[in-house]
Amino acid sequence: MSTPRRTAPDRGRTLLGPALRLIHTGQAPTRSALTGALDVTRATAGAVTGELEALGLISVDSRPAGGGRGRPSHRLAVADPGPAVLAAQLHADGVSAALAGLGGRLLETVHLPLPADTAPERLLGAVAAAGAELARGSRRRVLGFALALPNPVTEPDGTALAALHFDWPSGTPVADLFAAQVAGADLGPRARTALPTAVANDANLAALAEHRHGAGRDARHLLLVTSGHRGVGGALVVDGRLHTGSSGLALEVGHLTVDPLGRPCPCGNRGCLNAETDTDALFAAAKRRPDPGRPLLAQARELARDPEAADAVEHVVDRLGLGLAGLVNILNPDRIVLSGLHLDLLAAAPDRLAAVVAERCLWGRSGRVPIVPAQVAHAGLVGAAELAWEPYLDDPQAVLAS
Amino acid sequence: MSTPRRTAPDRGRTLLGPALRLIHTGQAPTRSALTGALDVTRATAGAVTGELEALGLISVDSRPAGGGRGRPSHRLAVADPGPAVLAAQLHADGVSAALAGLGGRLLETVHLPLPADTAPERLLGAVAAAGAELARGSRRRVLGFALALPNPVTEPDGTALAALHFDWPSGTPVADLFAAQVAGADLGPRARTALPTAVANDANLAALAEHRHGAGRDARHLLLVTSGHRGVGGALVVDGRLHTGSSGLALEVGHLTVDPLGRPCPCGNRGCLNAETDTDALFAAAKRRPDPGRPLLAQARELARDPEAADAVEHVVDRLGLGLAGLVNILNPDRIVLSGLHLDLLAAAPDRLAAVVAERCLWGRSGRVPIVPAQVAHAGLVGAAELAWEPYLDDPQAVLAS
DNA sequence: TGACTTTGTGCCGCTAATGAACAAAACAGT
């Protein structure tokens, strides 16, 4: 048995991470709030903020943030300009990339169309190049680079399973390929050497984004369900961390049965949540056909808002409700966030959706879970930024490395 | 805002709890193993074991525990006789109660038939009385009392929802009622004053028991599915802690649809996991009738082992497989433990069950999750003991209180 | 018997966080 490698100071100031998380998510706007949220003394909170300021991660506003009586507290904010991370997202329409600061704000964003050649190296190379250009064009230190993919991504090895949109072989080692492309890119002088990279599924990252900066704030068990171009994605955040299961494949909710006699699904079953509540399902229910020249998702969202399609919307909403009820019975979340097409279904018939869920939940209590629309724009990018920030939120002193 | 109440020493020795957990579950049989498992120095592991010994929770065997070369390590064991907790379980056939030490061992067990009057106060009073008798008859200090119920139990308020077996109104405040009955019982001079009590669902507690002392050891995400007299129960242990959702009602898996055209279920649907894989379902599939004079579960388990009922067993196994596959797609556990009637179904057709699960799992990788039989006898009682120990596993110094 | 390997322990130092006292900056009432 080897002697432990970890020394006492390596454990680090244990409050530094939690404190930065609270400031990052806006839950601790002042030192005083931080004192309460961390349950420590004012002296400790003061020392911790001082250290975070010294690390260049936050700034303390000198102007007093007025309020009630007593000495006013100073406002804590994310440093601006401070360090940044790169975030990117692959989707059916193309590639998005952004430079992101702490606090969930995207500083700069670019969108590229999908190249003709969508082989993994090629596509990931384009992502790395887009990020590198953003990095070179910024004065900020760049600390990480994370990518959101529409595929399921295994953990801990980081391979992508059967993509719906690109013709990647199942098992493509995206984490390694992406790391290699980033390592080969010219990120400019202000990027951390050996820039840490990470890859994850976009629905998972959207859930993270909503939990920290959107409709899922301070939910303890947040379930996100989304419908993109094709297929339904789910994600669960438990106590602030993603629940991705033992190999990253949890919350693959697309093949939950919601209509025994429903539409056939490629999986061989009938009435899967995928086949009943995605864009195609809505068009089929409305007996319409999408215009092949325009983006499918946008057309479907329009259709969901069209009063003339109300019957079709209700049909799909009912099936979505059955799916959500099934998930509630298993996961018992305290909030559900819907995004993508499902957001519009919720907007079109919120009461009906809530009623279906409540009716099919075994115990009234868990059926009354609030179902709310997603709030974060570009949630995939924001979530990827969260993933890139994660190591520094766990240990802010890591910004000193390299 | 009040000043923090918690002082530095109150945070306590943070390693004490983890160390006791490791010894409790048998994962750290020696100081050396503890050193490795906690990732600390030998000096620290030594100090921690010394403190746990001083608290009377463990003992260090003076005889060397031989092995390879080098100085032999001393064996760490749970103190015997050491402190104990009371555990009890309510089930269709009666009341069980036990005195339990650390290490998952039941020291003494009693079983009582169900009284004629099953009103909550009456039944919980009988449980408290049974526990009190065990406490008075033992020389050990008694530190807690936990109860396993066949009902879903809400958190954090501790009310029981619709019992299948007793005629309790949904919403019965079992946690409070049980605490009151225990407070009123004469527990003898060696019970901790204001004995802490806890109540939880039996499937959840069985999962805890299997995770710590049975077939679920060192699984990171353990799913347990069980079929008792009627109805199917599920539970999930994530990283050593029960996942009970935001209000304690997670893993209510009984109404997952596994056969669109299947048997009708009281819930209004058809083909629920309950209706397709419980004792009644097996008898129906075999076109037999249970003898009303004998316990239903025992007869069903016999039937599952009967070669002449092989066709019926396969029918039910297929549906169980579909249910498990659905859960795997959502939860992505790395092990599944089956108990109750499902244990016998697994024993009768293990390969078929595994094949069905693998076939319906979206990604082969997650379909290959091992499905194993439960190992812990009286898992409900052992799990209740775990629940009663929980505060002391979190903070061993709590044994000093009162 | 002696070299080697692994385990256990005493001592020192480092560090995170407390607690108390004090200073600062606002409001409230006279």
Next chain:
DNA sequence: ACTGTTTTGTTCATTAGCGGCACAAAGTCA
């Protein structure tokens, strides 16, 4: 305007947990 009152921020000494190191102890192996 002056003077409490309330809340926030900081300084400083103290404390406790844990790592590192050196050394002792107790076996195996050659």
